[in-house]
Amino acid sequence: MxxxxxxxxxxxxxxxxxxxxxxxxxxxxxxxxxxxxxxxxxxxxxxxxxxxxxxxxxxxxxxxxxxxxxxxxxxxxxxxVFFGADGGASPWPPLINSLTASVFSTLFVLVLALPAAYALSIKRVEKWTDVMFFFLSTKMLPVVAGLLPVYLFAKNTAMLDNIWFLVILYTSMNLPIAVWMMQSFLADVPVSIIEAAQVDGARLPTVLARVVAPVAAPGIAATSLICFIFSWNELLFARVLTGVTAQTAPVFLTSFVTSQGLFLAQLCAASVVVSLPVLAAGFAAQDKLVQGLSLGAVK
Missing domain, CATH: 1.20.5 (Single alpha-helices involved in coiled-coils or other helix-helix interfaces)
Known part of the structure; x- marks a missing residue:
């Protein structure tokens, strides 16, 4: 029917x-x-x-x-006033010091974090999860708790007020974060292209520089920007470990809070200028930053 x-x-x-x-x-x-x-x-x-x-x-x-x-x-x-037009202190030495510490520490972090992340994500070592937890455990100690030992070490080694000591310190502080971030980024790199490069005779430095780094470029850009921001904005160690020669931009900002009062307009002007390098770096790497921070979000 x-x-x-x-x-x-x-x-x-x-x-x-x-x-x-x-x-x-x-x-x-x-x-x-x-x-x-x-x-x-x-x-x-x-x-x-x-x-x-x-x-x-x-x-x-x-x-x-x-x-x-x-x-x-x-x-x-x-x-x-910030740029010293009225006879005040020049901001260029602190800005150059901050740029030096941030750029060099970020470069050192990338050089050390890329092989470490490669070993923890692609060519995984034994008990790699314990290694990752060790990196994470280094960030569990409050920063102020390590201030006195670091100060005594810098004093006994004549490294106080030395910008290169800040470079080494910022490298050690940002390295665990960089390894954690890049480990997740490198986990998405296809193993087949790495094996193809190794079959063609490429050694580990060549594999990292010419195969892994271009594929993971968005993740590397995101990691670099975050490490740069952390180094540029760090105040506590820079305030204690530097004086005049290695003074950084955040330390220079504190000079606008004096016994005469708070110069709010001058402080805001100085804060705007000090924020410009970070904003410029963010805009320059905006496309890769968005790609890098979204890697691994959707499987």
């Missing part, structure tokens, strides 16, 4: 069309609400940075008003 289906009646067709239209409207409202929430969260997170930028163009009198004055006149006096 054949079953007969009733054709769509005029009553059911408009009902279906109305249902789809209502669902589409609800979807648009939901998307608009999510977009509004995203913009609100973004503005909340960016508001302190935007307020710092605006305050850096105010005079000290306008910056110290309570409540703050949004319509105050703009000036470059804070930036002039």
């Amino acid at each position: 054949s079953t007969l289906t009733a054709p769509n009646t005029p009553e059911t067709a408009p009902r279906d069309a109305g249902g789809h239209a209502g669902e589409a409207r609800r979807g648009r409202r939901r998307s608009a609400a999510l977009g509004l929430v995203a913009w609100t969260v973004g503005i909340v997170f960016c508001a302190p940075a935007l307020w710092m930028l605006l305050t850096s163009f105010h005079s000290e009198a306008d910056a110290a008003t309570n409540p703050p004055s949004l319509g105050a006149s703009l000036t470059l006096d804070g930036y002039r």
